[in-house]
Amino acid sequence: MTLRVRGLTIDHGAIRAISNATFNIPQGSITAVIGANGAGKSTLLRTISGLKRATSGNILWEELELHRLQTEQIVRAGIVHVPEGRSVVTELTVAENLALGGIWRSRNNKSDVLAAIAEVYELFPRLGERKKQRADTLSGGERQMLAIGRGLISRPQLLLLDEPSLGLAPLVVEQIFQTLAELQKSTGMTILLVEQNAMSALRIASQGIVLDQGQVVIADDARAIMNDTALRYAYLGY
Amino acid sequence: MNLINTLIAGVSIGAIYSLIAFALILVWRSTRVVNFAQAGQAAFSTYVGLSVEKAVGNYWLALIAAIIAGVLVGAFVEVVIVRFIVKRATSAATATVAPVIAMLGLLGIFQGLMGLIWGGDYQPYPTAFSRDGISIAGNQIPFSRFDLFVLLTVVVAMSFAAVIFQRTSLGLSMRAAAFAPEVTRLAGIRVSRIRTLGWAFAGGAGGLAGVLVAPTTFIAPNSFDLLLVFGFTAAVIGGLDSLIGGVLGGLALGIGLSVVTGYLGGSYTFMTAFVLLIIILLVRPQGILGARGARRA
Numbered sequence: 250m251t252l253r254v255r256g257l258t259i260d261h262g263a264i265r266a267i268s269n270a271t272f273n274i275p276q277g278s279i280t281a282v283i284g285a286n287g288a289g290k291s292t293l294l295r296t297i298s299g300l301k302r303a304t305s306g307n308i309l310w311e312e313l314e315l316h317r318l319q320t321e322q323i324v325r326a327g328i329v330h331v332p333e334g335r336s337v338v339t340e341l342t343v344a345e346n347l348a349l350g351g352i353w354r355s356r357n358n359k360s361d362v363l364a365a366i367a368e369v370y371e372l373f374p375r376l377g378e379r380k381k382q383r384a385d386t387l388s389g390g391e392r393q394m395l396a397i398g399r400g401l402i403s404r405p406q407l408l409l410l411d412e413p414s415l416g417l418a419p420l421v422v423e424q425i426f427q428t429l430a431e432l433q434k435s436t437g438m439t440i441l442l443v444e445q446n447a448m449s450a451l452r453i454a455s456q457g458i459v460l461d462q463g464q465v466v467i468a469d470d471a472r473a474i475m476n477d478t479a480l481r482y483a484y485l486g487y
Numbered sequence: 488m489n490l491i492n493t494l495i496a497g498v499s500i501g502a503i504y505s506l507i508a509f510a511l512i513l514v515w516r517s518t519r520v521v522n523f524a525q526a527g528q529a530a531f532s533t534y535v536g537l538s539v540e541k542a543v544g545n546y547w548l549a550l551i552a553a554i555i556a557g558v559l560v561g562a563f564v565e566v567v568i569v570r571f572i573v574k575r576a577t578s579a580a581t582a583t584v585a586p587v588i589a590m591l592g593l594l595g596i597f598q599g600l601m602g603l604i605w606g607g608d609y610q611p612y613p614t615a616f617s618r619d620g621i622s623i624a625g626n627q628i629p630f631s632r633f634d635l636f637v638l639l640t641v642v643v644a645m646s647f648a649a650v651i652f653q654r655t656s657l658g659l660s661m662r663a664a665a666f667a668p669e670v671t672r673l674a675g676i677r678v679s680r681i682r683t684l685g686w687a688f689a690g691g692a693g694g695l696a697g698v699l700v701a702p703t704t705f706i707a708p709n710s711f712d713l714l715l716v717f718g719f720t721a722a723v724i725g726g727l728d729s730l731i732g733g734v735l736g737g738l739a740l741g742i743g744l745s746v747v748t749g750y751l752g753g754s755y756t757f758m759t760a761f762v763l764l765i766i767i768l769l770v771r772p773q774g775i776l777g778a779r780g781a782r783r784a
């Protein structure tokens with residue numbers, strides 16, 4: 250399953266957030282999307298997951314035209330978005346937040362939902378120790394783990410992650426990135442990882458896409474981007 | 488009238504305020520709309536109950552018919568009207584004002600419609616149980632078998648709601664959708680369907696409240712307008728976001744107003760509710776009972 254984006258343009262009223270973007274996300278790998286604040290990274294993910302409508306262009310998931318579908322249908326097609334800002338339902342407990350990610354498929358796959366929940370607790374033992382705790386009492390790192398965990402319960406084929414490292418201590422960031430890399434290897438899922446933290450993201454990614462003011466300026470091998478000092482200086486600032 | 492009697496007298500009407508508060512809060516949580524049309528929806532449902540009562544002469548069938556009518560009208564209002572108003576009213580100014588005006592307009596439409604169908608006169612609504620005060624050790628207390636029935640019915644209805652909210656996937660979806668609709672959609676839940684169900688449940692609660700209060704107030708197209716004010720006050724006491732807060736707010740208001748009526752007289756009741764409402768909105772808009780802990784349910 251390859252995600253193909255063709256001539257995608259997205260506007261917020263008068264502001265053009267993404268203009269004429271074309272790229273592929275190959276199956277079974279991590280692709281890092283990097284770019285400065287306001288480059289359009291979150292807008293891109295929100296459009297793939299159907300929260301926002303594109304102005305023009307196509308988003309194809311094999312034969313499926315995602316740009317015509319509702320968010321709920323896109324989830325059912327195997328694409329799960331974990332948005333910016335540790336998005337969990339703060340009024341619910343850890344266990345309830347995870348259960349939420351499985352409701353849509355629990356009628357037919359009850360046992361697999363339970364298995365997925367058990368796997369998340371194994372992946373993030375800190376969550377397992379806090380099942381009954383309300384999400385608003387979790388630390389930032391735990392909350393981010395819960396947000397990612399909620400996404401995993403849906404058993405995504407494509408996971409869209411928006412800045413999982415935002416505001417977390419370097420050690421926690423390293424831990425989450427390591428977990429993501431291992432998770433990708435063990436499940437074979439595709440991960441589209443949006444990050445400010447360009448170097449950490451590129452290190453675990455195989456491809457990189459650099460966005461600059463809504464334009465895809467580079468779509469290349471992650472290692473090539475890391476090694477190109479001129480490019481790094483121009484778009485990543487170091 | 489001694490104090491205990493006065494307190495007891497407020498319990499069953501308080502339970503009815505709880506139902507209305509529950510309905511208003513459910514809708515507020517899912518859609519961020521204060522449903523002023525709820526008074527019209529409840530009256531409409533009660534008229535349906537009355538029509539069934541007149542046709543088949545069975546109180547219980549009429550009660551069930553009113554609840555079902557409430558559920559259907561609630562879902563209808565959300566699907567046909569509210570959904571579009573909320574979607575269209577995107578600018579900050581219209582988003583806050585448009586739903587309020589629309590709900591008031593809808594209340595007017597409901598009342599006009601009911602006048603056309605059932606006429607504008609006050610009609611009595613039957614009860615299933617005696618409305619004479621129960622005698623305990625030779626003393627009659629201001630609490631009838633019908634009051635007991637009202638109280639138990641509300642307790643059963645609220646327990647049923649609590650089980651749904653706390654123990655089922657549907658309840659979990661409804662709570663999640665109320666507090667974080669976007670995350671809930673991303674979790675694969677059809678939030679618009681959940682919203683319709685919220686309006687339907689609220690409508691059903693309103694229909695039940697209508698049948699329970701109509702023997703006291705009688706039924707006319709606008710006979711529940713005051714009930715709406717009291718229910719809204721109860722909801723605000725509870726913090727507008729907490730179902731448990733609203734239910735407790737209803738009981739507290741019913742009992743409190745009964746004390747006012749008992750000691751100052753009936754003409755002060757309505758004024759007291761309004762003054763209370765304004766004071767809470769000014770001083771403690773998060774509600775008296777709307778503490779964080781209560782928000783979960």
Ligand SMILES: Nc1ncnc2c1ncn2[C@@H]1O[C@H](COP(=O)(O)OP(=O)(O)OP(=O)(O)O)[C@@H](O)[C@H]1O
Pocket residue numbers: 261262264265266284285286287288289290291292293333445
């Ligand atoms: N809801 C919105 N309404 C209007 N403009 C918006 C909205 N969301 C984003 N924008 C604008 O679109 C552009 C891209 O925003 P976006 O959030 O996609 O950037 P980003 O790359 O995710 O930035 P960051 O790294 O800061 O999260 C910005 O100029 C932003 O101001």
Ligand SMILES: [Mg+2]
Pocket residue numbers: 290291292333411
């Ligand atoms: Mg962003």
